[in-house]
Amino acid sequence: MGGKFLFDGQPVPFEEGQTILQAARAAGHYIPHLCWHPDFPPHGSCKLCIVKVGGRHVSSCALPARDGMEVESNTPEINGERRALLQMLFVEGNHFCPSCEKSGNCQLQALAYELDMSSARFAHFYPDRPVDASHPDVLLDFNRCIFCELCVRASRDVDHKGVFALTGRGIRKHLVVNAESGRLADTDFAVGDRAADICPVGVILHKRVGFALPIGERKYDEASISTVAMEKGE
Amino acid sequence: MQDAERIAAQAVEHHRREPSQLLQILIETQDGIGHLPPASLTRIADLLDLPRSRVEGVAGFYSFLHMEPVGRYRILFSDNIIDRMLGSRGLMESLCRLLEVAPGEVSADGAVSVDTTSCTGMGDQGPAILVNGLAVTRLDEARVERIASLVRAGTPLADWPADYLHVDDNIRRRGALLGEDFVPGAALQAAMARGRQGWLEEVRISGLRGRGGAGFTTAVKWMACRDAPGADKVVVCNADEGEPGTFKDRVLLASQAERIFEGMTLAAWATGARQGLLYLRGEYRYLLKHLRAVLALRRAAGLLGARILGEGGFDFDIDIHLGAGAYVCGEETALLESLEGKRGTPRIRPPFPVTHGYLGRPTVVNNVETLAKTTLIAVQGGAAFAATGTPQSTGTKLLSISGDCAYPGVYEYPFGVTIEHVLEDCGAHDPQVVQVGGASGVTIAGHEFHRRIAFEDVPTAGAFMVFDGRRDPFEMARNFVHFFAHESCGFCTPCRVGTALLKGYMDKLASGKGAKMDLADIEWLDRLLKNASHCGLGSSAPNPVIDTLIKFRPAYERRLVSLDFKPAFDLDAALETARRMTGRDDPAAHLDWREEV
Ligand SMILES: Cc1cc2nc3c(=O)[nH]c(=O)nc-3n(C[C@H](O)[C@H](O)[C@H](O)COP(=O)(O)O)c2cc1C
Ligand code: SF4
Ligand code: SF4
Ligand code: FES
Numbered sequence: 001m002g003g004k005f006l007f008d009g010q011p012v013p014f015e016e017g018q019t020i021l022q023a024a025r026a027a028g029h030y031i032p033h034l035c036w037h038p039d040f041p042p043h044g045s046c047k048l049c050i051v052k053v054g055g056r057h058v059s060s061c062a063l064p065a066r067d068g069m070e071v072e073s074n075t076p077e078i079n080g081e082r083r084a085l086l087q088m089l090f091v092e093g094n095h096f097c098p099s100c101e102k103s104g105n106c107q108l109q110a111l112a113y114e115l116d117m118s119s120a121r122f123a124h125f126y127p128d129r130p131v132d133a134s135h136p137d138v139l140l141d142f143n144r145c146i147f148c149e150l151c152v153r154a155s156r157d158v159d160h161k162g163v164f165a166l167t168g169r170g171i172r173k174h175l176v177v178n179a180e181s182g183r184l185a186d187t188d189f190a191v192g193d194r195a196a197d198i199c200p201v202g203v204i205l206h207k208r209v210g211f212a213l214p215i216g217e218r219k220y221d222e223a224s225i226s227t228v229a230m231e232k233g234e
Numbered sequence: 235m236q237d238a239e240r241i242a243a244q245a246v247e248h249h250r251r252e253p254s255q256l257l258q259i260l261i262e263t264q265d266g267i268g269h270l271p272p273a274s275l276t277r278i279a280d281l282l283d284l285p286r287s288r289v290e291g292v293a294g295f296y297s298f299l300h301m302e303p304v305g306r307y308r309i310l311f312s313d314n315i316i317d318r319m320l321g322s323r324g325l326m327e328s329l330c331r332l333l334e335v336a337p338g339e340v341s342a343d344g345a346v347s348v349d350t351t352s353c354t355g356m357g358d359q360g361p362a363i364l365v366n367g368l369a370v371t372r373l374d375e376a377r378v379e380r381i382a383s384l385v386r387a388g389t390p391l392a393d394w395p396a397d398y399l400h401v402d403d404n405i406r407r408r409g410a411l412l413g414e415d416f417v418p419g420a421a422l423q424a425a426m427a428r429g430r431q432g433w434l435e436e437v438r439i440s441g442l443r444g445r446g447g448a449g450f451t452t453a454v455k456w457m458a459c460r461d462a463p464g465a466d467k468v469v470v471c472n473a474d475e476g477e478p479g480t481f482k483d484r485v486l487l488a489s490q491a492e493r494i495f496e497g498m499t500l501a502a503w504a505t506g507a508r509q510g511l512l513y514l515r516g517e518y519r520y521l522l523k524h525l526r527a528v529l530a531l532r533r534a535a536g537l538l539g540a541r542i543l544g545e546g547g548f549d550f551d552i553d554i555h556l557g558a559g560a561y562v563c564g565e566e567t568a569l570l571e572s573l574e575g576k577r578g579t580p581r582i583r584p585p586f587p588v589t590h591g592y593l594g595r596p597t598v599v600n601n602v603e604t605l606a607k608t609t610l611i612a613v614q615g616g617a618a619f620a621a622t623g624t625p626q627s628t629g630t631k632l633l634s635i636s637g638d639c640a641y642p643g644v645y646e647y648p649f650g651v652t653i654e655h656v657l658e659d660c661g662a663h664d665p666q667v668v669q670v671g672g673a674s675g676v677t678i679a680g681h682e683f684h685r686r687i688a689f690e691d692v693p694t695a696g697a698f699m700v701f702d703g704r705r706d707p708f709e710m711a712r713n714f715v716h717f718f719a720h721e722s723c724g725f726c727t728p729c730r731v732g733t734a735l736l737k738g739y740m741d742k743l744a745s746g747k748g749a750k751m752d753l754a755d756i757e758w759l760d761r762l763l764k765n766a767s768h769c770g771l772g773s774s775a776p777n778p779v780i781d782t783l784i785k786f787r788p789a790y791e792r793r794l795v796s797l798d799f800k801p802a803f804d805l806d807a808a809l810e811t812a813r814r815m816t817g818r819d820d821p822a823a824h825l826d827w828r829e830e831v
Pocket of ligand 3: 562579580721722723724725726727729730767768769770771772773
């Protein structure tokens with residue numbers, strides 16, 4: 001029982017069970033997202049994908065499309081709110097893009113460009129989040145975590161290891177690994193795991209391949225995140 | 235450590251190695267050890283065959299679980315604005331001084347730690363504390379001194395003066411629910427005589443709406459659960475009562491437990507559920523023994539268990555789960571996660587609990603008061619129930635009244651009662667502001683006292699906090715913002731970061747360093763929280779700020795640094811060049827202001 005809805009005034013068809021975001025993508029419309037990934041069920045935490053339906057804000061990655069819906073997405077109002085959410089993610093962690101190995105491949109950075117985020121606006125929290133360099137192949141730089149839980153989900157549901165989890169609550173929430181020592185080296189994490197290649201930002205970094213491709217020639221240096229997402233399906 | 239592992243293993247066995255019991259297992263383990271050392275978490279994970287990270291994730295979520303050692307006496311001061319108005323902060327300082335311990339820390343000998351906690355639901359008899367999880371009420375300097383000596387002497391809590399641990403019901407006005415005697419089983423008999431369908435029809439006629447906040451029509455919820463596919467349905471009673479200033483469910487649990495359990499059984503009769511769960515907030519742990527005793531009585535009387543009142547195929551029983559200090563677990567989907575032994579993170583909806591609830595089964599979640607009210611409907615019929623109140627808000631409502639009034643306590647009124655009527659009854663002499671519905675509710679100013687308590691006018695889950703002319707609405711709002719920042723589950727960006735930022739701005743204003751621009755930022759954050767949050771906690775977190783900014787704006791403006799303020803030498807202005815060079819102008823780039831995280 002599919003149907004059709006209006007996306008920023010344009011008709012978009014959908015199949016039963018598709019979310020607004022999925023149907024919009026299939027029809028060639030990009031909606032910003034960070035915690036959503038095409039290979040995983042929706043998570044609904046980052047809220048970058050908010051759209052307005054009948055005057056109410058909803059998460060387009062999670063809400064099933066319904067016939068006759070009128071969806072507003074690419075409007076100054078919604079993009080302004082998305083920009084503010086990005087600003088929140090930036091001030092919450094420690095993001096120094098120029099010195100980050102993920103620069104140019106980072107979805108957070110790319111979205112900030114996409115949405116014209118020119119300042120952080122809010123006060124920085126400067127949290128204390130020590131890095132974990134214990135593992136021979138992978139470095140964890142928690143300073144950049146945006147809590148999308150993609151690594152948690154990939155490790156639990158694809159790798160069947162449960163290497164990552166979140167603990168703490170509220171602004172003190174943080175990522176932990178599956179070891180009493182708290183060190184990645186003491187888990188069964190492997191560089192070939194799905195979780196090793198899922199992080200949208202620069203937390204889970206492969207050692208010894210850093211800066212192989214120079215900054216300036218990377219994924220989002222060449223094309224905007226909306227283009228990459230729509231053309232490469234990422 | 236051997237000991238810790240043994241205690242952890244016992245707790246796991248006690249809960250039949252059931253991963254859904256993880257939270258209960260952690261609570262029990264901590265009861266035995268005092269905190270949750272790393273080895274205990276590893277042991278629990280091994281025995282339950284869960285990743286250790288998942289166990290650590292749950293242990294770190296709940297305020298009352300500790301992975302670091304705490305004092306043998308763990309003293310927590312309820313930090314709601316009402317307790318503060320009753321002097322809690324000064325008393326906490328006295329206690330800390332007497333015990334030579336800093337707030338938030340453990341004394342050198344490991345004997346005691348003193349800290350604050352979110353509202354413990356004792357606003358009618360505060361200031362209140364929790365000592366090792368049990369409520370101590372009506373604190374004053376004399377009690378504080380005595381407590382200090384009891385702690386120093388190492389007196390077991392069981393030997394403390396009984397009146398310290400005594401909690402009054404303080405029922406001040408009785409309506410249909412609190413006024414009528416109840417014979418256990420009478421409501422069930424009446425409902426069973428009508429048949430399952432007939433009983434649901436009575437509930438529909440009554441117009442009963444949920445008393446937990448959202449006001450959803452109870453009969454519609456029950457029918458949706460009954461009609462959902464799946465044979466193993468569940469009835470959950472939400473006794474998390476975390477909304478600051480609310481304590482009416484506490485009084486019902488203490489004085490009307492038979493009605494609550496019978497209401498759950500009535501919901502089971504309507505929906506076909508066989509399993510019942512009551513989620514009791516950790517702060518009300520002192521009620522656990524009493525509630526279990528009532529359950530035992532009901533089993534013995536054939537009101538719970540197999541073949542209830544002899545009816546073939548009517549099997550239903552109830553378990554009690556303890557919470558551990560997390561307001562968000564009152565949100566029904568977070569509550570279900572918590573019941574499943576997980577972090578209390580609200581789920582994506584749809585699907586709704588009536589189709590996919592506890593362990594994916596169709597589940598009814600109802601508030602304590604809602605369930606208790608169904609016993610009235612069963613006994614007197616839906617039409618009689620609907621005869622009180624207003625057409626859209628039938629029946630009565632329990633209010634938890636606290637703050638600046640002579641007679642704090644629980645009042646039962648027909649819906650539609652005016653705020654001024656309530657103020658008169660509770661002996662409020664100089665009311666300026668009433669916060670209805672708790673921290674997430676509505677701030678009512680003097681010119682609105684004619685308004686009515688009803689879903690269609692001023693809705694409320696039950697809190698009614700009175701503030702007189704001595705109080706400052708800004709400080710009230712700031713206290714609530716601190717509460718939300720502390721209680722945000724941290725799942726979604728707007729609430730996790732937004733409540734922490736809002737707290738920073740309110741503190742900046744409180745310290746007299748606010749600028750006009752900060753008000754604009756505050757209003758922007760309010761809007762983001764309202765629009766983009768994942769659950770009701772985040773979307774209602776800005777309510778007290780929005781309301782007080784509209785109704786008491788001078789309370790904010792008074793705190794701004796005057797725009798034409800020009801001191802002889804302004805150190806902050808001297809830093810302007812540095813700010814320009816670094817391209818920064820955020821509040822943290824100014825003197826004397828640091829974000830508290
Ligand atoms: C943050 C938050 C906290 C809540 N806390 C409670 C609570 O402590 N008790 C309660 O009954 N409902 C609470 N609710 C409402 C529940 O989600 C749910 O609507 C209610 O339990 C349904 O029962 P009712 O229909 O009988 O009111 C809360 C909601 C939110 C968003
Ligand atoms: S480490 Fe990366 S993938 Fe994992 S939660 Fe943080 S941002 Fe998401
Ligand atoms: S709004 Fe707050 S409490 Fe609700 S899911 Fe988001 S972070 Fe958690
Ligand atoms: S993409 Fe929808 S909430 Fe993150």
